[in-house]
């Protein structure tokens with residue numbers, strides 16, 4: 570896919586070390602996928618039909634052997650975790666819109682740790698080891714810091730909007746309205762209510778079209794217990810990291826992110 574038409578949207582969610590979403594890339598990724606489906610597809614919003622979100626909005630880089638991107642009807646919506654330098658060149662003409670969803674990297678790391686433990690080929694079940702791998706970029710998706718810095722430092726090449734997972738969590742309705750505004754989508758109050766209701770963690774967790782429970786085995790060979798939608802909170806890192814680990818993480822974060830003026834939220838009570 571080298572060209573992208575005017576109506577194309579890529580989301581990139583960079584929730585986890587492996588996360589990124591081209592507007593349409595890594596909040597978390599699956600959350601944004603659901604929100605876009607609810608915004609764009611009336612039947613999804615109304616609960617008619619059983620198409621899963623990943624069928625409506627495919628990944629650019631995974632599970633796409635059966636997908637002919639060029640033939641997809643407009644609006645062409647995609648999600649991805651890939652770094653800015655690997656995206657289709659056509660995105661750089663700014664005709665397609667990109668929404669980059671990012672999450673505080675301590676929660677990204679913890680979420681990724683639990684996801685990774687479910688993988689048949691899990692790198693490690695040990696959090697300390699995982700943290701070292703994460704901070705060295707030895708995880709799928711490579712180094713979180715490089716991913717977000719790459720997109721941010723090259724933002725002028727794209728028609729891109731950065732959105733924080735934590736903001737979505739604290740004000741889902743306001744975030745849905747921001748997304749609609751950026752995308753030029755006008756929804757009735759009732760439709761916005763329907764989007765927000767079905768995009769909450771609890772409702773999404775119980776929505777087989779959106780929760781990826783069916784996909785864990787099919788896509789990742791995962792047979793272990795647990796759900797893809799695990800906790801969906803802000804600050805779970807406090808349940809994982811020691812004071813010493815936290816200090817180490819903060820020092821690395823401050824060094825690597827010193828020139829990136831994006832806001833981060835680390836705690837549910839933080840404004």
Ligand SMILES: Nc1ncnc2c1ncn2[C@@H]1O[C@H](COP(=O)(O)OS(=O)(=O)O)[C@@H](OP(=O)(O)O)[C@H]1O
Pocket residue numbers: 582583584585587588589595596597598599600650676679680681683684738768769770771773797798799800801802805
């Ligand atoms: N609706 C909603 N509300 C709040 N949080 C949500 C929601 N949907 C998904 N999630 C959380 O997103 C985390 C998974 O991120 P990704 O979808 O980016 O994963 S992946 O990159 O596609 O593997 C994972 O985070 P953790 O729960 O902390 O593990 C999901 O629970």
